[in-house]
Amino acid sequence: MIRSQQPLVLSAVVAVIALYAAPARAGAEPDSAASPPPPAAEAPPTEEATPAAPTDDEWLKQFAPDPDSEASRRYAEQQRRRLATERELKLIRAKHFKGIRGTELRQAGIAKLKEYTDPAVFPALLEVFGAEGADVQNALLDHWADMNLDEADATIAWAAIFGKDKAFRLAAARRLVKKAEAADWNVSNLVKSVVAIGLRRESNTQVAAAAELANMLQLFEAIPALISAQVSGTAAGGQRAQDGGDAALAYILVGKQVAFVSDLNPVVGDNAVAFDPTLSVATEGVVLRVIDAFVVTYRVEVNRSLIALANKGWDGRDTSPLGWNTKAWRQWYANEFVPYRRGMAVRP
Numbered sequence: 001m002i003r004s005q006q007p008l009v010l011s012a013v014v015a016v017i018a019l020y021a022a023p024a025r026a027g028a029e030p031d032s033a034a035s036p037p038p039p040a041a042e043a044p045p046t047e048e049a050t051p052a053a054p055t056d057d058e059w060l061k062q063f064a065p066d067p068d069s070e071a072s073r074r075y076a077e078q079q080r081r082r083l084a085t086e087r088e089l090k091l092i093r094a095k096h097f098k099g100i101r102g103t104e105l106r107q108a109g110i111a112k113l114k115e116y117t118d119p120a121v122f123p124a125l126l127e128v129f130g131a132e133g134a135d136v137q138n139a140l141l142d143h144w145a146d147m148n149l150d151e152a153d154a155t156i157a158w159a160a161i162f163g164k165d166k167a168f169r170l171a172a173a174r175r176l177v178k179k180a181e182a183a184d185w186n187v188s189n190l191v192k193s194v195v196a197i198g199l200r201r202e203s204n205t206q207v208a209a210a211a212e213l214a215n216m217l218q219l220f221e222a223i224p225a226l227i228s229a230q231v232s233g234t235a236a237g238g239q240r241a242q243d244g245g246d247a248a249l250a251y252i253l254v255g256k257q258v259a260f261v262s263d264l265n266p267v268v269g270d271n272a273v274a275f276d277p278t279l280s281v282a283t284e285g286v287v288l289r290v291i292d293a294f295v296v297t298y299r300v301e302v303n304r305s306l307i308a309l310a311n312k313g314w315d316g317r318d319t320s321p322l323g324w325n326t327k328a329w330r331q332w333y334a335n336e337f338v339p340y341r342r343g344m345a346v347r348p
Contacts (some may be wrong), residue, residue: 006140078120083119089128097132108138119151126159130168137168145175153179154190161198161209169209177216187217199225208301215305220313220341225304227329248289255285298324315340 063272065072096109113136116125122144141159144152153176162171180187198210199222205230214222263278304323310319316335323326 012193032090040224044121047338061230082120082124085116086124086128089116089121089124097136104135106135110136112142113284115141118149119149122151122155123158126155130159131164134167137165138171141172143173150188150190153188154194154308157191157194157213160213161194161206165214171211173216176213180217185218191217192219193347195222196225197218199229204299205328207299208305211299211302211305215309215312218309218312222308223306223310223313223337224330226302227333228327230299230302231296231324231326232299235296248291250290250292252288252290253283253285254288255283257281257283310337313337313341 033081050317062082066247067073092112093111096105096112113129125160128253129140144156156172156176160169160176163172165168176187195210195214195217196214201207202209211229213225213228227273259279259281261277262280265276265278267274267276306329307318309324311317319332322332
């Protein structure tokens with residue numbers, strides 16, 4: 001009996017130990033060092049944290065002027081007046097000048113044009129009546145010359161450079177020269193700015209007119225611009241060739257072509273035999289492929305005005321030996337002309 005009870009006692013002891021150990025394991029807290037807690041999840045970003053990128057319209061609005069500001073209202077009012085004035089000028093042109101040769105009507109129209117004294121209207125006057133005949137052109141030039149305003153003189157300078165009629169340009173330049181002589185060759189900055197604009201244009205006619213006006217008004221400060229404007233160059237290149245080679249502007253062939261029979265096709269008929277020849281051409285010579293080109297324009301009128309203006313402002317020596325050498329002209333201007341003019345300015 002005693003031997004049979006020992007396994008039962010051991011089983012009971014193991015069961016008791018298991019009952020006491022289970023609550024302990026269930027209630028035990030996890031070891032923080034052995035198993036660290038998982039990282040906390042980040043909160044999703046809010047709209048304030050990530051603002052939306054501005055659109056193109058919103059970005060441009062910050063540079064646009066405020067339409068309710070005083071400057072914007074004043075500009076809008078000027079534009080309305082300008083459009084209304086242009087309509088009035090076109091009506092005067094249609095009533096008094098366009099296709100009309102009567103002296104009385106044209107003189108009445110000229111009298112109306114002289115009533116416009118606002119400098120803001122001068123460009124419109126020049127645009128509408130700049131090609132209406134010598135009587136109207138001279139009347140406008142006299143009207144602006146008598147006003148003694150820098151804006152009016154600048155309008156005359158614009159006509160002297162950008163006028164479509166050569167006689168009109170010359171008449172405007174003569175009036176500016178007359179006013180410059182009366183003012184001891186003191187030319188306003190507005191006129192100088194118009195000359196500078198003309199010297200930077202691509203049109204050879206406009207550049208030549210600006211150079212001639214600079215010479216007539218003795219604008220010695222315009223000499224560097226004249227040096228740069230007397231020679232202009234433009235590069236030209238062809239498109240990529242279809243065979244993958246270099247671009248070509250043109251092909252020039254100098255050679256001799258000889259025709260020869262490259263093949264014979266027999267033709268057989270009833271009791272007849274013939275041959276149909278195939279002709280080819282063999283070329284012998286040289287092919288010149290023009291890949292690139294550079295066009296240089298020598299503006300003779302600008303060079304002539306440059307030499308004349310430089311001789312007027314220097315010590316009497318001739319500058320024509322400088323020719324078309326841009327580098328030599330610039331060295332002369334920096335090393336000889338500028339020191340000479342500074343020395344004249346400090347003389348009593």
